[in-house]
Amino acid sequence: MSRCLQAMDMGKVNSMDFREFVEVFGNVIERCPLIAAAVWSQSPFSDWEDLARHFSAFIDALPQSGQEGVLRCYPDLAGHELHQGTLTAESQREHSVAGLMSLGANEGLRLAELNSQYRARFGFPFVLAARLSDRETVFRELERRLHCPSALELRTALGEVKKIGRLRLADLFGVDPAARL
């Protein structure tokens, strides 16, 4: 999952069998290798953004329970899995960039409380593209989204899943996605 495809063209990606493809792209959507495995059916891809669109389209085509299921595969930000050391490599990096690896005790407690309220309200964890955020944004967005209507919040959260996926794909291809998010 941590392999970089900088030197790899789409021809190489398009020639991968499904095992190789899932090995490389299996965590573009957190802990959902099923989605990479499904996207492989759509090969060949014209470029990395075409590949990103297929990940997004698969998520959009899921029934609502499946979309909620995708979200439930993401960890709480600075939550249980960070403290247990069981974050995926991608998620750990994202935590680090957002400054979430070293919260003070009060900030940590406050975030845990907000995460818990969010999960109780929506039935899935708070998901945010942490690499595009800092601590302040995380707290502000969590407090704001906690009060959104459920249907809107589901769409917002899936939008974050897609942003995270695009960033992870861009990493794998060694491109800068910033201008296009």
Add this chain to the structure above:
Amino acid sequence: MSRCLQAMDMGKVNSMDFREFVEVFGNVIERCPLIAAAVWSQSPFSDWEDLARHFSAFIDALPQSGQEGVLRCYPDLAGHELHQGTLTAESQREHSVAGLMSLGANEGLRLAELNSQYRARFGFPFVLAARLSDRETVFRELERRLHCPSALELRTALGEVKKIGRLRLADLFGVDPAARL
């Protein structure tokens, strides 16, 4: 994933939050915690068979690429993952019951060749409820299914996924599913 719910009634299952639910049922469908996480949306469940029906219904509702994606999350029987020691605990047990942990060199080569032909033909690995099989059945079924039409084979393979899921659920609840498969 290896917890046994023998002493647990459905009331306890129905009171699980999604994290607990995914921890317990996340590998009912091999390496697809997304599906358990989606099924949690349908809680409460009346009994373990009701739960099993929801797993099956979710798979049936996926687009074809998603159904193929589910299959691609299963290992080859007696293949690369067995030799690498990376089988899930559930899959390892199933291999063991079917006598696939100790194939002779010729049998192993023959199975690898048939698995490879099957993957090349259908684009997913050969999936069989190994606990209901023995070595002879594995070879016979693989040779037979290799020549089935693709649409029929997809249905057959998903039927095996559902059987495996029922057996894994029955284990978790400590019940005997044999008469009902």
